[in-house]
Amino acid sequence: MVARNLDSARGQQEALNDLGFGPLRVDGVIGPKTKAAIMAFQVASGLKVDAAIGPKTRAALRLALSERVTPIEGVDQPATVRAWRYTAHLPEAFFVRLVDLGKRRGISALGLLALMLSESGVRADRRNGANPSSGAVGLIQFMPDICASLFGMQVDRMLGEDGDAFAERKRAAEQAARARMLMIDAVGQLAYVEAFLAAWIRFGLTSLERLYQSLFLPATLPVARGLDDVICGVDGPYAWAYRDNKVLDYGGDGRITQRDLGDHVRHRAIAGNREMWRELVSRMRAAGSTEPDPADETPSGSGMAVAGLVLLGLLIGGAAGLALAKG
Numbered sequence: 001m002v003a004r005n006l007d008s009a010r011g012q013q014e015a016l017n018d019l020g021f022g023p024l025r026v027d028g029v030i031g032p033k034t035k036a037a038i039m040a041f042q043v044a045s046g047l048k049v050d051a052a053i054g055p056k057t058r059a060a061l062r063l064a065l066s067e068r069v070t071p072i073e074g075v076d077q078p079a080t081v082r083a084w085r086y087t088a089h090l091p092e093a094f095f096v097r098l099v100d101l102g103k104r105r106g107i108s109a110l111g112l113l114a115l116m117l118s119e120s121g122v123r124a125d126r127r128n129g130a131n132p133s134s135g136a137v138g139l140i141q142f143m144p145d146i147c148a149s150l151f152g153m154q155v156d157r158m159l160g161e162d163g164d165a166f167a168e169r170k171r172a173a174e175q176a177a178r179a180r181m182l183m184i185d186a187v188g189q190l191a192y193v194e195a196f197l198a199a200w201i202r203f204g205l206t207s208l209e210r211l212y213q214s215l216f217l218p219a220t221l222p223v224a225r226g227l228d229d230v231i232c233g234v235d236g237p238y239a240w241a242y243r244d245n246k247v248l249d250y251g252g253d254g255r256i257t258q259r260d261l262g263d264h265v266r267h268r269a270i271a272g273n274r275e276m277w278r279e280l281v282s283r284m285r286a287a288g289s290t291e292p293d294p295a296d297e298t299p300s301g302s303g304m305a306v307a308g309l310v311l312l313g314l315l316i317g318g319a320a321g322l323a324l325a326k327g
Contacts, residue, residue: 004065006058009034015061016041019093021185036180040188064093086276087283090122094186095287101194102291105201111208112193113280114294115215116140118269122280124186135174138181139189140215142196144174150192153177208265208294209258216248216261217241227259262294270295 004018005011009028017024021037030038035051042049045060053061084090102109113122119141120126128136135144148154155173157166181192197205200214203221213221217231217238224231232238232245233255241256242249248256250263270277281293 004061006053006061012038012053012061015065019061019064019187021188033183036183040184040191043188043191084279084283086273086279087122090186090283092283092287094190095283095289097187097190099284099287099289101190102289105194105197105205107197107201107205108207108211108291108294109289110281110284110291111205111211111294113284114208114265114270114277115211117273117277117280118265119215121273122186124184124189125182127182135178137178138184138192139186140193140196142178142181142192144178146196147177147181148174150195151177151180153180207258207262209262212261212265213258216245224258227262228257230255230257231261232256266295 004015006015009030010026012030013024013026013028013034016034016037017026019041021041024034024037038053038057039049039051041047041061041064042051042057045057045064047057047060098109098113101107102112116122116139120139122139124139126138126141128134128141136142137144137147142150145154153173153176155166155170181189184192197211197214200218200221203210203214204225205211205214209227210221213224213231220231220238223229230237232241234242235254242254245256248260248264250260250267251257277295281289281295
């Protein structure tokens with residue numbers, strides 16, 4: 001890593017670029033983009049967010065630079081440093097922090113990674129291609145209003161303000177927040193992923209299915225706790241959510257359950273990007289992850305899953321047990 005002069009604005013911009021918080025123009029001017037990058041670094045580093053590089057932020061930058069390993073042209077690299085075919089855009093710090101997030105918060109880090117693969121291809125700059133009008137962006141496809149909330153950029157209607165004027169002001173704030181999220185790299189966005197999930201962690205986000213549920217319809221987390229509990233259905237609850245997301249109904253029975261959500265990710269993201277998933281898991285293992293691979297879990301539509309439920313029904317015994325197996 002090239003040494004950076006962290007006492008100069010140019011050196012600070014170069015350091016932020018080195019750490020993936022750019023791209024910034026190295027011009028020595030601390031403008032809006034540089035300030036946004038500084039704030040993203042401060043959030044990711046657990047520092048006070050003030051968009052200024054004081055002693056603590058400077059020290060954190062210096063430490064982050066010292067821990068970063070960058071291949072040097074013309075110099076043989078250690079065996080532990082390798083070129084990644086599918087995930088070269090992700091620094092090691094991303095996997096280290098994701099594993100740490102899972103351990104600190106008691107959530108499935110690999111499940112969260114699988115969800116990111118499904119939602120964005122694990123790309124922080126991804127815009128929602130499936131439904132561009134939604135404006136969703138980032139690793140877990142943050143909606144514009146969520147971006148505004150995470151950045152504290154929500155607007156309230158002023159006394160006497162015209163409805164159309166308020167709507168326009170709200171839209172402008174959300175678009176600014178959306179643009180700001182897109183400026184933050186994958187490492188920095190993890191802090192906002194954690195902030196978003198924080199409100200739902202108490203309901204147990206220990207599986208891929210529960211994590212997806214927290215993104216899809218978090219209001220159902222307290223009530224739809226089982227794999228086969230109905231999250232939404234064609235006749236309710238949340239018929240509008242079912243109508244807009246029929247593709248998630250893997251059982252084809254007019255309802256969406258946790259099982260359906262898990263199957264969607266396994267079939268669409270993991271099975272559809274098998275080599276990339278293996279590479280992602282390998283890097284997570286190198287970062288210290290020991291949790292089970294969600295790809296190894298039996299999909300709900302398989303005969304083995306159905307047989308397992310029937311066996312459970314027989315073990316429980318009686319009509320109630322068989323009803324559980326059928327339901």
